[in-house]
Amino acid sequence: MQIPDDFILPRYGHSALSDLLPSIGAHLGVPGCDRDVLGLPSAESYVVLLVDGLGDQLLRQSLQHTEYFSEVYGDAVRLTSGVPSTTATSLTCLGTGLVPGQHGTAGYSFRAPGCSHAMNALTWEGGPDDLLGFQPKATMFERLAAAGVTVTSVGLERFAGSGLTTTALRGPRFVGVDELDHPARIEASVAASREGSRNVVYVYERTLDHTGHGKGVASQEWLDALTSIDGFAAQLREALDDQVCLLVTGDHGMIDVSAERHVLVEDSPALLQGVDVFAGEGRLRQLWTSEPGAVQRRWEAELGERALVVSRVQAVEAGWFGPMDASLRDRFGDVLVAMRDDWAVMTRALPRELGLVGQHGSLTPAEMQVPLLVDHPASW
Structure with a gap:
């Protein structure tokens, strides 16, 4: 099969979203995480800010409208999402450290196991009740916790215990917050980053994806959302201790379709x-x-x-x-x-x-490539 020149393939095991937490695990002594393939700074505390819909091409062409992201983008690592380049698959790649063929979350919607109908992986409509049976393999958060690392997830309260959270991201202590309450999210993230001798904090931000779907990535509304998230990330970095490594990434990019x-x-x-x-x-x-x-x-x-x-x-x-x-x-x-x-x-x-x-969902660079922004003042 000939792959078109305008498509790219995922780089599993080299620079894919599924490699992020295993690379962190290599620095934190997690058994089985033998190598940091991404070249991350060594730290005892990592905060991972996942911006839903933050594609590398979109960010690169919009850097002039950002302050914080433009400062740290020069040291960015370019990751690929999994296939399909979509939230449910990508978050499961991130949370489990596994490729789609190993975790089985095959897209936004796909045929439910043992059934003749499609299930929705985001809402879990049509999905099985046995969540652990659906995805029984240990997540990276569970592996981190088993190794003595303190793990915390800061996200929307309504995501706690959802089908996707349970199958893809289970393991951390979950702190529910209002996505519009930036000070509360920052306070929760900073507090979590100071717990234990080693810790990982996962922070989820969905506004950019939501705006892109509704208004398009060429809209002023999308640019306003990016600017707001840039400000949030800057405030988060300012509030975190210098020894904390802040990592900002996305789960997929996006293109406008008329x-x-x-x-x-x-x-x-x-x-x-x-x-x-x-x-x-x-x-x-x-x-x-x-x-x-x-x-x-x-x-x-x-x-x-x-x-x-x-x-x-x-x-x-x-x-x-x-x-x-x-x-x-x-x-x-x-x-x-x-x-x-x-x-x-x-x-x-x-x-x-x-x-x-x-x-999004296809294999174009605009959809597949996401940035990994690395900010660790203690390593400067």
Whole structure:
């Protein structure tokens, strides 16, 4: 399979989001974390600020509108997300230190294990009740805690105990805060960074992603959100002790998709012929079918140069999901449709998705690459 020049593959084991916490673990003495592949500063305390929707290309082209990010961007490491380049998959990569083929959170929506319907990994609609059965492998937070590291998560109160939090990010003490109350978030983060002799604090920020989906990344509203987050990060850094290493990263980038660039499956009936489950993101649809070869050929003929249409076997062989756990393979589509340029495959059956301006999920650099900003005054 030839990968288009406008796509990039994830760099699992070298510079992917799944490598971040294992690299921290290498400095904190976590068994099995033998090497820091990212070259992080050595510290006893790390604060990881995850900005949902912070793509590297988006940040780089907007640095003139930031103060703090522009100061630290010069030393940034460029990471790749997993595939799909979407929140549920990326947060699970971050939290578990595993690649998608090993943790099994196969996208925003995908076929629920042992079922004939799709589940939503963010809301957990249609998902199994047995959360530990769904993702039984130890998270990096659990491994850190088992090694005597104090771990804390600072996030929205309503995320405590959610399906995604439990499967992807379980292990830390959870501190619920109002996302608009920056002083409270900073106070909680600083307090957590002073607990124990070694600690890791995870802070989640979702405003940028929410604004990008609703208004687009080319909007003034998106730029205002970035400026606000830049100010929050600067205040957080100022409040943290110098020996604390602050790491700011994202889970995916984003591109704007106009309605004119929607491929509506209802307008091309051949696209759904033979498809049993239609799921995934507008930028990377996943199809489950008993006739994958025929479905792949129909989608290739219909979409042409607008997409790369591959079988699951081809995607696995190309390294999209990393090494694949055989028990998880059916969570990934029999056929995958990765959109190129600014196209998206949409359906009138999901009207809320039709209103999305900013989208992500495919393998373009704008979606796949995220920055890792490293700020550790004690190492200067």
